Amino acid sequence: MAVEAKSSQVVPAPPGRRAQAFHDIARVLQSPRCQNCHPTADAPLQTDAGIPHAMLVMRGPDGRGTTSMRCANCHMVTNNPEPHAPPGAPNWHLPPPETPMVFEGRSPAELCRTIKDPRRNGGKDLDQLVHHLTTDSLVLWGWNPGVGRTPPPISQPEFARVVHAWAEAGAPCPGDQVTRSGSPAARGRLH
Amino acid sequence: MELTINDKKHQVDVPAEMPLLWVLRDVLGLTGTRFGCGMALCGACTVHVDGQAQRSCVTPVSAVIDKRIVTIEGLSPDSSHPVQRAWIEEEVPQCGYCQSGQIMAAAVLLSHKPDPTDRDIDLAMSGNICRCGTYPRIRRAIHTAARFKAEGGTP
Numbered sequence: 001m002a003v004e005a006k007s008s009q010v011v012p013a014p015p016g017r018r019a020q021a022f023h024d025i026a027r028v029l030q031s032p033r034c035q036n037c038h039p040t041a042d043a044p045l046q047t048d049a050g051i052p053h054a055m056l057v058m059r060g061p062d063g064r065g066t067t068s069m070r071c072a073n074c075h076m077v078t079n080n081p082e083p084h085a086p087p088g089a090p091n092w093h094l095p096p097p098e099t100p101m102v103f104e105g106r107s108p109a110e111l112c113r114t115i116k117d118p119r120r121n122g123g124k125d126l127d128q129l130v131h132h133l134t135t136d137s138l139v140l141w142g143w144n145p146g147v148g149r150t151p152p153p154i155s156q157p158e159f160a161r162v163v164h165a166w167a168e169a170g171a172p173c174p175g176d177q178v179t180r181s182g183s184p185a186a187r188g189r190l191h
Numbered sequence: 192m193e194l195t196i197n198d199k200k201h202q203v204d205v206p207a208e209m210p211l212l213w214v215l216r217d218v219l220g221l222t223g224t225r226f227g228c229g230m231a232l233c234g235a236c237t238v239h240v241d242g243q244a245q246r247s248c249v250t251p252v253s254a255v256i257d258k259r260i261v262t263i264e265g266l267s268p269d270s271s272h273p274v275q276r277a278w279i280e281e282e283v284p285q286c287g288y289c290q291s292g293q294i295m296a297a298a299v300l301l302s303h304k305p306d307p308t309d310r311d312i313d314l315a316m317s318g319n320i321c322r323c324g325t326y327p328r329i330r331r332a333i334h335t336a337a338r339f340k341a342e343g344g345t346p
Contacts, residue, residue, distance in 0.1 A: 054232075056317035068244035068299035068315045074231035080249055085230035 021166045022174055025133075026108040028159050029115070031152040033142035037094045038103035044094055045104070048150050063096040079146035087149065089141035095122070112173035130167045134160040192256055196221070197265025207253035211245070212236045214252050215262060223263040223291050227320070234319030237292040238262050244299040263291035266298060274298045277336035285323035293319045297333050306337050 028034060036045040042059040043052045060066040065073070076088035095101040099120050103111060114120050115129060124132060133139060143156040152159065166172070194201045196219070203218055210229075215221040215238070224247060227235030231246040238247045239261035266272045270279070274297045277283075284290045293316070300307055300315035307315070312333050321329070 056314055058314055066314045067303040067311070068237075068296040069318050070243055073244050074246050074249060074318070076249060076251065076254065080230065082230055084232075086249060 021162075021169050021172055022108055022112045024154055024159070024162045025166060026111050028142075028152040028154060029103050029111060030106075031142070031150070033145050033149065033152055034139075035103045038101050039094075040102050040104045042097065042100075047148075050104075059094045059097055059100070061097065063094040079144070081147070083147050087141070087146045090137045092138065107174075109174040112171075116171055116173070126167055126171055130163055133163045192252070194252070194255065194260060195258070196260045197262060203252070205252060208251045210248050211238070211240075211250045211252050211255055211260070212247035215247060221262050221264055225288055225291060227289065227292070232320075233289070233292075234296060235289045235292040237295040237319065239295060239299065242299065242302060244296045261295075263295060266294065272298065273336040273339035274301065274332070276339055277332040280335055281328050281332040283325055283328040283332045285321075285325050289319060289321045289323075293321065293329055297329070297336065300333065301336060301340060305340060307333060 029038070032045070032048045032050050036047075036050055039045050041052075044057055044059070045051060046053045055069065057069055057071075058066050060070070065071045071092045071094075074086045075092035076086070077090045079087045079089075099122055101114060101121060103114075106114065116126070118124060121129060140156065143151045145151055154162070192203060192205070192207075194203060194214070196215070201219060203214055205214055205218060212224060212226060215224050216226065224238055225235040226248065227233035229248045231249040234246065236246055236248040237244050239245065239259075240250070240255050241258045245255075267275060270276070272294075274294050278290065278294060283293075296316055296319050300311065304311050304315075309330065312330050316326075316329060316333075
């Protein structure tokens, strides 16, 4: 349920670390390793260039591909060591079509609101979101992507640190207004 | 390790990371499944693993223990599967190299969509490459197989 703060109690977030808290998270989420499976369209992307996946691969009704073109038909639980062969991690999939969790082409503010919204993120509250971002095996694969794929722009330990710091600060989104007590007005949307 | 292939149990003594395709062809002599690219890019090695169109060239054999594996040799006892009958009816193969993979992928498609549209066929079959370009006949044969299946063919 959203918490609406009265306008007289709300001021714009000051520039500085709070306003920048989501910046590094967005840089990671919009790196090819994350964004390629969070596309705008129903086709995953591939390579560092983010081109549509070869072979007409699609999201499918459950995020795991279509009839005889399921993600796990080719993507195993570990990377294939051969160049240009399918990478792999447990539970290889896209978000399902009802909650596509689009990262591609979103502003950091839009991205932030998307991943925080339980209606759009698979029902995760903030703790579950942090857990997902810092421990999920498919997320962690981003830092072990195999030959020929660039990992996200900051290390996984640094990403985990930033995610925890962001959550502890109330998970502020870029452009959020904050109350005079310092809590982002939008924080109540998480619960 | 023990594998269940075409409803038969097989004991194989191979490294856990050996691709299933190697086991099928080189260890067990089931050579109907083809080696094409070795990187899950062409579909020639497609077999069924618990009903899924698995690319056996990139599937470690250790991943299919306790699963039901079906190869082209086991799709039917006498080439009577609707897809096999349709392939003959429409004279699909040219050189034939990719065709066992094509047939196995088509069979999975029909198990999910008994009356597929052309779009369904495109989405299901685009991972199976045919250098001879038999795609129009493949498409026609899948529609024919759907008809055979509706008329009471085997699964």
